Amino acid sequence: MDHAADAHRTDLMTITRFVLNEQSKHPESRGDFTILLSHIVLGCKFVCSAVNKAGLAKLLGLAGETNVQGEEQKKLDILSNEVFIKALVSSGRTSILVSEEDEEATIVEPSRRGRYCVVFDPLDGSSNIDCGVSIGTIFGIYMMKDSHEPTLDDVLQPGKNMLAAGYCMYGSSCTLVLSTGNGVNGFTLDPSLGEFILTHPDIKIPKKGKIYSVNEGNAKNWDGPTAKYENSLDYLLTALLSSFLIKLFQSGLLYFSNEISVTSDHTILTMNSMVADVHRTLLYGGIFLYPADKKSPSGKLRVLYEVFPMSFLMEQAGGQAFTGKERALDLIPQKIHERSPIFLGSYDDVEQIKALYAAEGKE
16 A cells, blocks of 8 residues: 555545445435444544543543443443443434443433444453553444334344444554445544545455464363364464563553464464454454353353454454354344354364364264
């Protein structure tokens, strides 16, 4: 990409223009979906601004409360949740909202209802807020099943029914990755314009990668197929490299990524932020794993607003997503905060995991 030339371009593809172009391909469209997306984009801009000035505005630290997951809420968690709830309700295009931060779903008052349901994690990776690691917002959009009074059945749908999904990553730049079911595109916020500009058109994940993201602290509790997968990577623990990286991290020179170790063919990279880890996997290939273990047999990641949106994006980019039992998007959730294991990433890498689970099933 010629960045110097791009700096002087005047024909910029903004996210608004991009969505309007997509809308024009559907003559029957009334523009409701476009309006909804514009409100999500507005929420992302607001949260990006809050994240950038969090230290100055005293938005870092704990708020003294816990969310429905039992996690201590950060001040920015609460702010981000309020921002998105208000943005989505004010769009006049939603009927039911599910947030990671709220125990119950939000049913929109009748006078402001629309045809869509939105599920979202307003600030994923918030445990990293205070140390400056990339964090983000994850969202998915469903259509109401019909025009009845909204119920939980409208959001307890398999991920394959999603109309759109995306995430916005707040880091060295603010990047919004979106799929409306016709490929994946990435937009970067230009602060001088206040607009998201198309910078990563038609993202395709490499068929096989060399990076895998996993929290190895739980390795002793993994099931057989997951343990075999890790062993198949010919893992070589390099004490010298690990010590060097730890020193860099402690000195503050390695604050954006905690590179744990190297295998002969693969590098283990994890940031403890799903948005950041999946974003890297999407661009460079590899696999993101958050398997079940003895302590969490149902997995840790939430199905509706973490597993489904990221799986939707990964499949749209040419990758796969697997729960250890089935295609992730075929899962039918029974509760709004249900959890699941997940393996997602490059097609061949996920295929290897699927083969290991299939082999165990035959034993």
